[in-house]
Each structure stands twice: as C-alpha cells, then as structure tokens.
Amino acid sequence: MSTVVLLLFTGLGLGALYFLVAAGLSLIYGLMGVLNFAHGAFLTLGAFTGWEIARRTGADSWWTFLLSLLVGAVAGAVFAAFTEFVLIRRLYRRHIEQVLITVGLSLAAVALFDGIWGTDAVFIQGPAWFKETTEILGARIPNDRFICIIAAVLVLLALVFFLKNTRYGMIIRAGVENRSMVTALGIDVRKAFTLVFTIGGAAAGLGGVLASHYFGYVSPLLGGSLLIFAFIVTVIGGLGSLTGAAIAAVAVAVLQQFANFYLGGTGDFVVVLALALVLLFRPSGLLGRTS
Amino acid sequence: MTTETDATDTQETPDKTPDPAGSPRRRAVNDGGRPPLHLTRGRMVGAAAGIAGIVLLILLPLLNLSLPGVLPGPTYTPGSLQLLAMCMLMAAAALTYHLLLGVAGLLSFGHALYFGAGVYGLGIILQNLDIPLLPAMGLTLLVVIVLAHVVGSISLRVSGIPFAMVTLAFAQAGSVVVGRNPEGATGGDEGLTLRTDNLPDFLVGVVNTRNLYWLALAVLVAVFIIVTWVQSSRAGHVAAAVRENELRVRVLGLQPYLVKLLIFVVSAVLVSIIGMVFLLLQSGAVPRAVSADLTITLLVMVVLGGVGSRWGAVIGGVFYTILDQRLTALANSDAIDALPDVLRVPLSEPLFILGTLFILVVLFLPGGLTGTAQRLAQRRSRRGADRVQKSREILEEAA
Amino acid sequence: MTATAQAGPILRIEGLNAHIAGQQVVEDVSFTVPATGITALLGRNGVGKTSTIKAIIGLIDRSGLVELDGVRVEKEPTYKIIRSGVGYVPEDREVFSKLTVAENLRLAERDAAPRRQLVEELFPDLLARSGQMAGTLSGGQQQMVSLARALLNTNKILLVDEPTKGLAPKIVAEVAETLAEAAKTVPILLVEQNLQVVRQLAAGAVVLSGGKVVHTGNALEFLDDDGLTQRLLGVSTEAVSHEASPHAEARHAAASQEKGAAL
Numbered sequence: 001m002s003t004v005v006l007l008l009f010t011g012l013g014l015g016a017l018y019f020l021v022a023a024g025l026s027l028i029y030g031l032m033g034v035l036n037f038a039h040g041a042f043l044t045l046g047a048f049t050g051w052e053i054a055r056r057t058g059a060d061s062w063w064t065f066l067l068s069l070l071v072g073a074v075a076g077a078v079f080a081a082f083t084e085f086v087l088i089r090r091l092y093r094r095h096i097e098q099v100l101i102t103v104g105l106s107l108a109a110v111a112l113f114d115g116i117w118g119t120d121a122v123f124i125q126g127p128a129w130f131k132e133t134t135e136i137l138g139a140r141i142p143n144d145r146f147i148c149i150i151a152a153v154l155v156l157l158a159l160v161f162f163l164k165n166t167r168y169g170m171i172i173r174a175g176v177e178n179r180s181m182v183t184a185l186g187i188d189v190r191k192a193f194t195l196v197f198t199i200g201g202a203a204a205g206l207g208g209v210l211a212s213h214y215f216g217y218v219s220p221l222l223g224g225s226l227l228i229f230a231f232i233v234t235v236i237g238g239l240g241s242l243t244g245a246a247i248a249a250v251a252v253a254v255l256q257q258f259a260n261f262y263l264g265g266t267g268d269f270v271v272v273l274a275l276a277l278v279l280l281f282r283p284s285g286l287l288g289r290t291s
Numbered sequence: 292m293t294t295e296t297d298a299t300d301t302q303e304t305p306d307k308t309p310d311p312a313g314s315p316r317r318r319a320v321n322d323g324g325r326p327p328l329h330l331t332r333g334r335m336v337g338a339a340a341g342i343a344g345i346v347l348l349i350l351l352p353l354l355n356l357s358l359p360g361v362l363p364g365p366t367y368t369p370g371s372l373q374l375l376a377m378c379m380l381m382a383a384a385a386l387t388y389h390l391l392l393g394v395a396g397l398l399s400f401g402h403a404l405y406f407g408a409g410v411y412g413l414g415i416i417l418q419n420l421d422i423p424l425l426p427a428m429g430l431t432l433l434v435v436i437v438l439a440h441v442v443g444s445i446s447l448r449v450s451g452i453p454f455a456m457v458t459l460a461f462a463q464a465g466s467v468v469v470g471r472n473p474e475g476a477t478g479g480d481e482g483l484t485l486r487t488d489n490l491p492d493f494l495v496g497v498v499n500t501r502n503l504y505w506l507a508l509a510v511l512v513a514v515f516i517i518v519t520w521v522q523s524s525r526a527g528h529v530a531a532a533v534r535e536n537e538l539r540v541r542v543l544g545l546q547p548y549l550v551k552l553l554i555f556v557v558s559a560v561l562v563s564i565i566g567m568v569f570l571l572l573q574s575g576a577v578p579r580a581v582s583a584d585l586t587i588t589l590l591v592m593v594v595l596g597g598v599g600s601r602w603g604a605v606i607g608g609v610f611y612t613i614l615d616q617r618l619t620a621l622a623n624s625d626a627i628d629a630l631p632d633v634l635r636v637p638l639s640e641p642l643f644i645l646g647t648l649f650i651l652v653v654l655f656l657p658g659g660l661t662g663t664a665q666r667l668a669q670r671r672s673r674r675g676a677d678r679v680q681k682s683r684e685i686l687e688e689a690a
Numbered sequence: 691m692t693a694t695a696q697a698g699p700i701l702r703i704e705g706l707n708a709h710i711a712g713q714q715v716v717e718d719v720s721f722t723v724p725a726t727g728i729t730a731l732l733g734r735n736g737v738g739k740t741s742t743i744k745a746i747i748g749l750i751d752r753s754g755l756v757e758l759d760g761v762r763v764e765k766e767p768t769y770k771i772i773r774s775g776v777g778y779v780p781e782d783r784e785v786f787s788k789l790t791v792a793e794n795l796r797l798a799e800r801d802a803a804p805r806r807q808l809v810e811e812l813f814p815d816l817l818a819r820s821g822q823m824a825g826t827l828s829g830g831q832q833q834m835v836s837l838a839r840a841l842l843n844t845n846k847i848l849l850v851d852e853p854t855k856g857l858a859p860k861i862v863a864e865v866a867e868t869l870a871e872a873a874k875t876v877p878i879l880l881v882e883q884n885l886q887v888v889r890q891l892a893a894g895a896v897v898l899s900g901g902k903v904v905h906t907g908n909a910l911e912f913l914d915d916d917g918l919t920q921r922l923l924g925v926s927t928e929a930v931s932h933e934a935s936p937h938a939e940a941r942h943a944a945a946s947q948e949k950g951a952a953l
Contacts (some may be wrong), residue, residue, distance in 0.1 A: 091654070108647050115643065184772060228460065265471065272464040275460050
C-alpha cells in the first residue's frame with residue numbers, strides 16, 4: 001500500500017512538471033498551429049536562472065526559493081515573448097517554417113547554455129524541508145513532490161480563470177476553435193499569439209525551477225528530455241485542450257511511475273504504447289477536436 | 292489505366308508550361324517546375340557532369356589534392372577520406388529524408404530510429420552471432436522492415452504536426468532503449484565497439500579507409516538513383532499528388548495511406564543501410580546515432596540545401612558535415628580561446644552557429660542554398676523563383 | 691468611374707484574383723456595390739462566391755483592388771478591414787461552439803457603444819439563451835448569433851454569405867425579414883442560393899461563373915429572364931412564380947435546400 005501511495009505522489013509530482021510544459025505547448029499549438037520545439041529551452045533557461053538566484057542568495061531559504069520561481073518564470077516568459085515577436089511573427093501563416101525556426105532556436109539555445117553553464121549537470125539545493133518526507137498512509141513522500149503538485153494546480157487554476165474571465169482569455173478560446181473567424185470579427189489575433197507564447201514560456205520557466213528541485217540538478221538537456229514527454233501528453237490529451245493536457249499529464253506520469261516499478265523499468269515504453277493506443281482508437285486525443 | 296494518368300495529371304497541373312511532345316512518364320523524370328524545353332539538353336549536360344564528378348570522386352583516394360580550410364589534409368590521407376565518406380553518408384541520409392519531406396510531404400521527427408536501427412542492429416548482431424557481414428546486414432534489414440511497418444502504420448493515422456510529434460515519440464522510445472543498455476547489448480552511453488571478427492579484411496583498419504570511402508560513395512550513388520526512381524515511379528506521383536491534394540486523390544480511388552506507408556518504409560530501409568555503413572566507417576555505434584538530434588540534423592541539411600530538391604539534400608548534407616567539422620576545429624583553436632567571453636562562448640559552440648545559420652536561412656533564403664544559387668545564376672529566368680515557390684509549397688502542404 | 695463619398699459605390703472591386711493552395715478560385719473579378727440596398731452575388735455552387743467574399747476581407751490570399759467607401763484596403767490585414775466598417779456573416783455561421791452565446795456576442799463588439807438593445811429586440815431568443823454554449827444551438831439560432839455579431843456594430847457594409855442555407859422555411863422567412871430590416875440602414879452584399887429570397891430582397895445582381903463575373907444588372911430583370919438564369923445558375927425560375935404565398939415559398943426553400951445538399 002505504502003509503495004502505491006509513494007508511486008502515486010511521485011507520479012503526480014512528475015505529472016505536474018509535464019503539465020507545466022504541456023499547457024503552453026497545447027495552447028500555442030491550439031491557437032497558432034505551431035509545434036514549439038524551443039519550449040524545452042524556455043524551461044532550461046528558467047531552471048538555470050532560478051539556480052543562479054539560489055546560488056547567489058543562499059540556497060536554503062524559502063524566500064530564495066520563491067524568488068527563484070519568480071525569476072525563472074519571468075526568464076521563460078521573456079525568452080518566449082522574444083521568440084514569438086522577433087522570429088515566429090515574420091512567418092505568419094507558414095506553420096512548418098515556424099516549426100523549423102523553433103527547431104533551429106532550440107539547437108542554438110541548448111548549445112549556448114552548454115557554453116555558458118557547461119555540459120555537466122549542476123546540483124541544486126532548496127530549503128531543507130524539501131529533503132524531508134511527510135508520511136501519508138504509511139508512505140514517506142519527499143516534500144518536493146508536494147511543491148510541484150501545488151504549483152501546477154495553482155497554475156492550472158490561474159489559467160482556467162484567465163481563459164474564462166478575461167477578454168483575452170475569450171479571444172484565445174475562440175481562436176483555438178476558429179482563428180480566422182476571430183480576425184473576421186475585427187480582432188488582431190496576433191496580440192493573443194504573443195500572449196500565449198509569454199504565458200507558455202512563464203509556465204515552462206516555472207516548471208524548469210521546479211524540475212531542478214524534483215530531479216536535484218540542472219543541465220542544458222533538462223528541457224529537451226521533459227519536452228518529449230510533454231509532446232506525448234499534448235497528443236494524448238488532445239492538441240489545444242488545457243484540461244486534456246492536465247488529465248493526460250497526470251495519467252502519463254503515474255502510468256510511467258507504476259510501470260517503472262512493477263514492470264521492470266519499462267515506464268517510457270508503456271507511455272509510448274499508450275500513445276499508440278490512443279492514436280489507433282482516438283486520433284484526436286482524449287479531449288481533442290474531432291475534425 | 293485511367294487512374295494512373297489521372298494521378299499523373301494531378302501532379303503536373305501546377306506546371307503550366309506547354310508540353311506538346313513529352314509523355315507523362317518523360318515529364319515525370321523532370322524534377323518539377325522546369326520547362327521541359329530545357330529537359331533533353333539540360334539532362335544530358337547534367338548527366339555528363341554527374342558522371343565526370345563521380346569519376347573524380349572515385350579517383351580521389353589515389354590523388355594528392357589539398358583543399359585547405361575544408362579538408363584536414365591531402366585527399367589520399369585517411370583523415371580526409373573519413374570526412375569525405377561521412378559527407379557522403381550524411382548526404383545519402385538527407386536524400387532519404389528528402390523522400391519523406393520533399394516527395395511525400397511527411398515531416399518526420401523520428402527518422403533517426405531507422406538510422407539507429409541500422410547502426411545498432413548490425414552492431415549487436417555482429418557482436419552476438421557468428422555470421423558473416425552480408426547475412427548480418429540482411430537480418431538487420433528484416434528487423435527494420437518490420438519496425439518501419441509497425442511505426443509507420445500507426446503514425447500515419449495522423450498527419451501534419453501531430454505526425455511529427457508521434458514519430459518523435461517512437462524514436463525517443465528507441466533512444467531510451469539504447470540508453471538503458473538492456474543486458475549490456477547497446478553499451479548505454481558508452482556505445483558499442485564494432486566487433487571485427489566476421490568482417491572481410493578489406494573493411495577493417497585505418498589503412499582501408501579508402502575502401503570504406505568507396506563504399507560510402509557507392510551508397511550515395513545508389514541512394515540517389517533509387518530516390519530518383521521512386522520519385523518518378525507511380526508511387527512517387529501519387530505521393531506528390533497526395534501532398535498537393537489528398538482529397539482529390541481519394542476521389543480518384545487511390546489509397547494515399549498505403550502510398551505514404553510505402554514511401555515511409557522505403558525511406559526507413561534506405562537510411563538503415565546508410566546506418567550500417569556508418570557503423571563500419573565509425574568502427575562503433577554511439578547513442579547520438581538514434582537521437583532526435585540526428586533527425587533534426589537531417590532536417591536542417593534538407594532545408595539548408597533546399598526543400599524538394601535532390602541535389603539540395605546532397606549539397607545540404609555535404610555542406611553541413613564539413614561546416615560542423617570545421618566549426619568544431621575552430622572552437623578548439625587558439626584564436627577563439629583568446630576572445631573575450633561574450634564572443635568566445637557562442638563561437639566555441641558549433642551547434643549555436645549552425646542553429647543560428649539555420650534560422651537565418653529559413654527566414655531569409657526560402658529555397659535554401661540551391662534555390663538561392665539558381666536565383667542568382669539565372670536572374671532572368673523564372674527557374675530560381677520556381678524553386679523557391681516549390682519549396683514553400685511543399686512546406687505548406689506538409690502542415 | 692469617379693468614386694466620390696456620397697454618390698459612388700460603397701464597395702468597389704477591380705481585378706480581384708484569389709488562390710487557395712495554389713489553385714485560382716477567383717479570376718479577375720470586378721464589380722461595385724451601391725451604397726444602399728441589397729446586392730446579390732449569384733452563381734452555381736463552387737463558382738467562387740464565398741471565395742470572393744473571403745478575398746474581399748483578406749481571409750484568403752488575393753491580389754487586385756478593393757475599395758471600401760473610397761479608401762483602398764486591399765493591403766490591410768483582415769481585422770483592420772473589418773474595423774473600418776465591415777460586418778461579416780460567414781457561410782455555415784461559424785459561431786464559436788465552445789463559447790456561450792453572450793461570449794460570442796461580446797467578442798464581436800468593436801464599437802464604443804455596441805447596439806445591444808437592437809440585437810435584443812431583433813433576437814429575443816438569444817437573450818434567453820445567453821448562457822448556453824453556442825454549439826448546442828439549433829442551426830437557425832446559430833444563424834441569429836452570426837447575424838447579431840454583425841449587427842452589433844455600425845457598419846458601412848454587410849457581407850452576408852448564404853444566411854438561409856440548411857434552415858427550415860419558417861426560419862428562412864425570419865432571416866430574410868431581418869436582412870430587409872438591416873438593409874434600411876446599411877448596404878448588403880448577399881450570397882444566396884434561395885432565389886425566392888433574392889427576389890424578395892435584392893435590388894442588384896452580380897453573377898459569377900468559373901470565378902469570373904458574367905453578368906451584372908437588376909436582380910428582378912435577371913431572375914425574370916429564364917434563359918439567362920437557366921444558363922448561368924442552372925435552375926429554372928419558372929417554378930418560382932411571382933405570387934409569394936407562404937406555401938410556394940416553403941416548397942421552393944425545401945427544393946433549393948435539396949439542391950444544395952445534392953450538389
């Protein structure tokens with residue numbers, strides 16, 4: 001029993017990270033039709049800037065941790081906004097070229113991170129509480145899992161509130177459904193493009209700081225490895241669906257943890273297998289548009 | 292058969308040049324968009340130049356030519372031959388990617404899976420079974436054919452960007468297996484050293500680099516011929532027609548799914564053979580051979596050279612490989628080391644420069660190197676512009 | 691032609707060409723829409739009527755001249771053309787199915803003082819259903835949402851694309867009535883398959899065939915010329931008699947729907 005609970009919470013913590021990456025990916029794809037390969041780089045930048053903050057201001061205080069979350073999110077957001085505004089926007093309506101740009105950007109960015117911070121993983125420390133455990137139903141859960149879960153839930157709630165209750169949220173929901181009709185109502189949908197990139201970048205940057213605590217290190221490849229699972233999550237959840245991304249993130253991560261433990265480290269395969277099954281029986285994903 | 296001519300017509304419709312004499316089959320050989328009037332003469336000149344070029348390439352290991360700044364030494368030295376052989380294999384691999392993207396309009400992010408299957412499949416078989424090279428290659432090929440059918444038939448249920456994501460996921464699973472090193476088969480991060488016991492002597496050792504060079508050259512020529520043949524075959528026409536207008540092809544009663552699957556499998560098989568030769572050339576397998584980075588490298592080569600052009604893929608492959616090698620040499624040079632950090636850090640990362648170059652090409656040189664070269668060489672003719680237009684259309688249709 | 695602000699046409703199209711995926715769908719189309727009344731854009735299915743409308747507001751790639759109220763707009767992006775005073779009611783309504791009715795309407799408001807009152811009077815049904823997801827509405831109600839989105843703002847012209855397509859005869863009459871009411875204050879370019887509705891509403895007619903303009907003139911004169919309509923629209927207007935009894939109208943509406951479905 002305690003093993004199941006431990007696996008469940010570890011899976012939820014990992015699912016929280018997947019969600020923070022997949023939320024932005026899914027919104028960007030839903031609204032703009034762009035598969036953003038640079039999203040992992042937003043995350044990695046967030047993780048490194050968060051680490052720089054922690055390194056400079058004493059790693060074990062809660063204030064430092066909260067500051068690093070904020071700075072990581074801002075770094076991701078700025079990088080993402082720059083990407084949309086300077087590179088993506090020039091190729092309006094040319095989706096594949098936009099994807100190619102993000103591919104080139106992720107190559108260049110990861111190489112630059114290599115150059116600045118080195119190729120080896122740097123280990124990271126948070127508040128001492130992170131290393132302690134909390135007992136739930138007999139299972140000793142590492143506390144950093146809870147932080148990831150709480151942060152992801154807060155981000156999900158904030159995003160849902162934003163999408164439901166603001167004019168730009170409404171524009172984004174409408175644009176995911178039918179972008180050209182939004183422009184045909186006299187709305188400059190490109191502002192919404194910059195906005196989803198910025199929001200997605202902030203979520204990824206935040207995810208980067210949390211991921212560095214979850215895994216205990218930062219490396220230039222951190223974003224890339226999470227990105228691939230985030231891709232799987234967005235496809236399974238249904239491209240463009242935020243709720244779908246949240247459900248799929250948890251399902252994928254929990255499945256992965258259980259398979260890793262009970263099926264001899266086959267978590268990654270089981271996930272790809274799940275992807276294949278979803279594609280065979282429901283190509284548009286769990287909550288995707290059926291068109 | 293009516294369907295065949297219909298499909299051919301569909302492919303040829305955008306090409307509005309009058310063509311009184313050419314049969315569909317003859318026009319087919321023509322690589323799209325070129326006025327057929329240039330066809331006979333242009334093709335003869337091209338073929339003659341091609342043969343002359345191949346003869347020169349065959350003779351290269353016997354000559355003492357130096358290309359300072361491009362090759363590390365004279366052409367007969369193993370170092371230079373190794374680099375040239377690598378250029379050829381990468382050009383051939385880029386050609387197989389061209390088959391996916393340029394011909395069938397499939398933006399795959401999982402091509403490395405089949406390259407890696409060739410590299411690791413052959414490596415593992417040679418390691419564990421006492422059979423000669425050719426049967427070992429045959430066995431590997433069998434595995435790849437099955438793998439490509441399974442992955443292809445599932446991935447092709449979606450198209451466009453979702454297809455890209457799904458192929459990436461499958462390739463990643465392959466990459467994970469290699470990293471996990473199941474039962475010590477793949478060597479994990481360290482990779483696998485080629486066991487040479489059952490290899491023919493003429494393929495082993497640095498002194499025989501030129502034999503491997505000739506093998507790589509043969510592979511490139513063969514792949515070029517096969518890709519050309521596939522492109523001009525009925526399947527190639529249907530694929531191109533599907534790329535432009537899938538619905539119309541369906542209405543004609545053809546099966547776009549099967550044609551795409553066929554091209555997917557052919558491309559996978561070819562790149563796995565290239566992977567096997569890569570294993571021989573490198574005397575070992577490294578995890579990079581099955582990573583998403585490799586697929587992205589192939590994509591970058593094709594886009595650099597010019598999407599939709601066979602020569603573009605070849606030129607992109609060679610250009611990228613040499614540039615990568617030169618930039619790595621540059622990164623370790625004293626000149627870079629002496630620079631201030633702001634310049635030294637980016638310039639000592641070859642991938643940073645290549646990635647930036649790639650972004651600039653996508654932004655400012657649609658049609659890649661070949662498209663731009665043609666535009667510059669023939670300002671008055673519309674050919675260069677056609678090339679650019681065609682590249683753009685292919686990318687649009689892949690979406 | 692001298693296009694002065696008062697006497698000239700509200701919309702002038704000259705040499706309009708448009709492409710979708712490399713295929714030409716509108717070829718050298720030129721016509722004008724007068725500043726009052728309803729002008730019908732007619733033609734068989736697939737001749738490029740919808741593409742012409744979309745090309746005018748830049749929803750598809752196009753070249754040529756588009757002049758709105760004496761100002762050239764063909765270089766502007768879609769949202770700016772719309773903001774300069776165009777109301778667009780697309781084919782198939784295109785309401786946002788996962789947004790509520792109220793949200794669909796709020797999204798369309800672009801004037802400082804949108805005419806909510808007018809819309810509520812015209813479509814009391816929508817007020818009652820304002821919290822409902824637009825995707826769960828009937829076809830007729832969705833068309834009301836789509837029309838309401840355009841009527842909320844003050845426009846120089848309305849572009850209305852097949853507003854009666856697939857609707858029940860009673861709803862068709864309601865839509866036609868709404869358009870007639872709207873036309874009192876704003877000129878309309880109307881694409882419509884239901885010739886009875888055209889007869890009822892339109893003053894002028896522009897007829898397309900194969901992506902080109904083949905006829906322009908008075909709508910009624912065109913519809914009364916049986917040979918011409920037979921040739922250009924492929925339908926006989928004889929069946930549609932001049933008496934406009936509700937039954938005849940209903941029969942015709944049903945027939946034209948069938949035709950639409952069959953084609």
